Amino acid sequence: MRPARPAVRFHSSRTVDFVVVGSGAAGGIIAKELATAGLTVVVLEQGPRVEPPQFEHDEIKTLFQGALQINPTGFTFRRSESETAKPGQIQLLYHRLVGGGSVMFTANYWRFREIDFIEKSRLGAISGTGLEDWPITYRDLEPYYTKAEWELGISGEPGPFDPPRTRPYPLPPLPVKSSGVLFERGARALGLHPQPAPLAILSQPFHGRPACQHCGYCLGFGCEFRAKSSTLYTVIPIAEATGRCEVRPNSYVRRIEVDKQGRVTGATYFDENKKEQFQRARAVVLCCNGSETPRLLLLSASSRFPSGLANSSGVVGKYLMFNGYSSASGVFERPLNEFKSVTATRVLYDFYESDPKRGFYGGGAPDARSFAYPTIFALGGLPHDAPSWGAGYKRILRDYYTRTMNVDGHSTSLPLETNSISLDPEMKDPWGLPAMRVTYRDHPDDLAMMRFLQDRAIEILEAAGARRTWRQPVQETNLAAHLLGTCRMGDDPRASVVDRYHRAHDVRNLFICDGSSLVTGGRGQPTATIQALAYRAGEHIAQFARRGEI
Amino acid sequence: MLADPVSRRAFLAASTTAFAAAWLAAEPAEIRAALEHAARAAQSTEPLPWDVLTPEQAADLDAIAAQIFPTDDTPGAREARVVNFMDRSLATWAAQQREPLIHGLDELNGEVERRWPGTKRFANLAPDRQLELLGSQEQTPFFQQMRFATLVGMFSLPSYGGNADKAGWRVIGFEDRYTWQPPFGDYDAEAARGGR
Numbered sequence: 207m208r209p210a211r212p213a214v215r216f217h218s219s220r221t222v223d224f225v226v227v228g229s230g231a232a233g234g235i236i237a238k239e240l241a242t243a244g245l246t247v248v249v250l251e252q253g254p255r256v257e258p259p260q261f262e263h264d265e266i267k268t269l270f271q272g273a274l275q276i277n278p279t280g281f282t283f284r285r286s287e288s289e290t291a292k293p294g295q296i297q298l299l300y301h302r303l304v305g306g307g308s309v310m311f312t313a314n315y316w317r318f319r320e321i322d323f324i325e326k327s328r329l330g331a332i333s334g335t336g337l338e339d340w341p342i343t344y345r346d347l348e349p350y351y352t353k354a355e356w357e358l359g360i361s362g363e364p365g366p367f368d369p370p371r372t373r374p375y376p377l378p379p380l381p382v383k384s385s386g387v388l389f390e391r392g393a394r395a396l397g398l399h400p401q402p403a404p405l406a407i408l409s410q411p412f413h414g415r416p417a418c419q420h421c422g423y424c425l426g427f428g429c430e431f432r433a434k435s436s437t438l439y440t441v442i443p444i445a446e447a448t449g450r451c452e453v454r455p456n457s458y459v460r461r462i463e464v465d466k467q468g469r470v471t472g473a474t475y476f477d478e479n480k481k482e483q484f485q486r487a488r489a490v491v492l493c494c495n496g497s498e499t500p501r502l503l504l505l506s507a508s509s510r511f512p513s514g515l516a517n518s519s520g521v522v523g524k525y526l527m528f529n530g531y532s533s534a535s536g537v538f539e540r541p542l543n544e545f546k547s548v549t550a551t552r553v554l555y556d557f558y559e560s561d562p563k564r565g566f567y568g569g570g571a572p573d574a575r576s577f578a579y580p581t582i583f584a585l586g587g588l589p590h591d592a593p594s595w596g597a598g599y600k601r602i603l604r605d606y607y608t609r610t611m612n613v614d615g616h617s618t619s620l621p622l623e624t625n626s627i628s629l630d631p632e633m634k635d636p637w638g639l640p641a642m643r644v645t646y647r648d649h650p651d652d653l654a655m656m657r658f659l660q661d662r663a664i665e666i667l668e669a670a671g672a673r674r675t676w677r678q679p680v681q682e683t684n685l686a687a688h689l690l691g692t693c694r695m696g697d698d699p700r701a702s703v704v705d706r707y708h709r710a711h712d713v714r715n716l717f718i719c720d721g722s723s724l725v726t727g728g729r730g731q732p733t734a735t736i737q738a739l740a741y742r743a744g745e746h747i748a749q750f751a752r753r754g755e756i
Numbered sequence: 757m758l759a760d761p762v763s764r765r766a767f768l769a770a771s772t773t774a775f776a777a778a779w780l781a782a783e784p785a786e787i788r789a790a791l792e793h794a795a796r797a798a799q800s801t802e803p804l805p806w807d808v809l810t811p812e813q814a815a816d817l818d819a820i821a822a823q824i825f826p827t828d829d830t831p832g833a834r835e836a837r838v839v840n841f842m843d844r845s846l847a848t849w850a851a852q853q854r855e856p857l858i859h860g861l862d863e864l865n866g867e868v869e870r871r872w873p874g875t876k877r878f879a880n881l882a883p884d885r886q887l888e889l890l891g892s893q894e895q896t897p898f899f900q901q902m903r904f905a906t907l908v909g910m911f912s913l914p915s916y917g918g919n920a921d922k923a924g925w926r927v928i929g930f931e932d933r934y935t936w937q938p939p940f941g942d943y944d945a946e947a948a949r950g951g952r
Contacts, residue, residue, distance in 0.1 A: 382944055384940060384945075543929075596887070597826050
């Protein structure tokens with residue numbers, strides 16, 4: 207859906223109302239909310255603009271080569287502050303293109319629940335962690351979850367543990383896959399309560415977009431049909447159609463500039479020729495995800511903000527959360543053909559809340575999953591003790607490929623001050639800027655929760671009649687797709703980066719809204735919450751602008 | 757965010773080899789060049805000469821790939837032209853892996869001659885000896901690189917030069933289509949019939 211008229215282009219010397227940095231799950235929504243409220247917006251996106259007809263089923267390019275992802279050699283990693291960080295130790299998966307992660311994500315769309323916002327008050331403080339209540343509650347955010355679901359197009363059906371909602375889902379669930387049928391069978395036999403997985407994928411035509419065609423390439427791939435509800439072809443064209451929003455791809459922001467009064471004046475960025483440009487604006491909104499946003503604040507240190515922009519609290523980059531993840535597999539007698547259709551069609555919320563009887567903090571949910579891209583499955587889909595090559599390998603691969611499913615666990619990460627995004631003292635990125643340094647060690651309770659969900663996954667697969675089950679060993683996270691918590695929201699300027707309206711405590715005309723805003727990480731599927739926050743922030747920021755409060 | 761990493765294990769499995777590192781670091785332009793090259797090769801009626809491999813090297817790599825993913829009553833790496841995929845890759849975006857791979861092959865052939873004096877190349881060994889030798893090499897970087905390249909060549913898009921006639925996909929029961937309709941598998945079909 208292209209805008210009806212050519213998108214507006216602003217000259218960089220013109221002062222626009224807002225520069226929005228990042229065009230992903232949050233940035234696309236903020237741009238649309240501001241532009242439709244009558245404000246002028248330039249969105250600076252570091253990646254290219256790729257339109258749906260260019261998306262293809264190419265595992266090499268999309269998964270291995272990761273043309274639109276962060277290059278694994280582009281940052282450094284360490285487990286603790288006492289180590290020297292090195293490149294290539296883990297993989298961070300996020301996407302550099304217009305629409306960002308909302309183009310490539312699996313499209314799970316779980317709302318957070320009441321408990322996610324008030325867990326510290328309910329459970330008490332957990333020593334050695336930064337577990338905090340949010341400054342807002344589920345009730346504050348509910349209207350914006352609803353708005354996101356109805357504007358973007360979400361398919362689902364409420365289940366017994368769902369939080370209250372003011373409107374039903376706009377679309378019914380996607381058709382159940384064999385993995386969903388088996389998951390239901392196993393979970394029900396155990397007295398549990400499986401339900402359809404809520405997905406940002408259209409089960410029916412919606413707002414001029416077609417329903418899902420069940421091609422099977424959701425996770426990590428752009429949807430050539432526009433059935434996945436990415437900001438690329440939902441809200442961004444609406445923003446552009448106002449004539450007040452320019453999305454400027456291949457624009458890599460290196461610094462947010464400030465004046466003598468400590469107000470931001472715009473963003474300095476490299477254009478596609480690596481030439482420096484400056485876009486002036488009355489205010490700036492950062493939506494670059496939980497890793498790039500804190501990095502950009504730290505890169506924007508100045509004599510006025512020596513420890514990084516908006517960092518008087520010292521918590522910019524801290525409390526990084528990845529979400530817990532575990533995986534179990536089962537092989538069944540007859541074909542499931544999990545290579546068809548969406549990734550997950552059933553989920554189980556019985557273990558969502560933390561339960562003191564388990565002996566550790568944590569909560570989460572398992573879902574029924576496909577794991578069936580052919581090359582990836584051939585490389586790593588079989589049990590670890592199966593032959594890895596030769597006639598025996600081929601025999602088992604032929605048997606298992608169409609008959610295997612996963613039950614994956616998605617769970618909590620405790621916010622720890624020592625888990626962080628910072629600037630590497632040695633390594634530079636391809637633009638010559640200090641590379642991002644990631645420091646991360648899973649809390650023992652996070653690992654315990656991963657194991658707990660994996661045990662339940664095995665029980666469900668066995669109760670469903672699996673011929674054989676196996677586990678991916680639970681270990682410290684070495685691949686992260688969710689980057690959360692690094693500019694946390696709070697009422698106390700000494701302990702948080704943004705206030706409850708996403709305004710930086712230290713800078714009146716700087717706003718931050720993306721995964722970095724999250725105070726707690728939920729149960730493993732943060733996109734719905736990031737987008738609800740973006741709708742809420744966009745509405746408030748537009749009001750501030752209209753009232754001259756930026 | 758690529759959201760939920762269903763495929764964490766395979767990303768990791770795939771990225772543990774030197775060969776994979778080259779894939780992960782390749783530039784989009786190199787990938788495009790590889791695809792264009794493969795397309796030219798596909799259009800040519802004459803078999804093109806190898807780009808980087810000597811005929812002897814190609815024969816050895818073909819023999820190794822054929823042991824890793826053998827032919828039985830269904831096609832294997834040989835029928836899927838995996839060695840063609842390797843040659844094209846090493847000529848383009850995986851060029852930096854050419855030297856370590858050829859070095860690894862030379863070492864393997866050195867081992868062939870040590871064990872079976874008079875035989876100079878892997879491809880000239882009897883199949884049971886090939887199997888025996890590879891079995892002793894499973895943990896070497898060269899073997900891991902060959903496993904990775906063989907399986908990627910077997911199951912990736914045919915436009916990369918392997919998976920000829922979608923042989924790899926047919927062997928495992930995968931079909932690359934843009935639209936499917938339910939039922940997708942036996943269990944949802946059964947449930948739709950009310951048989952759950």
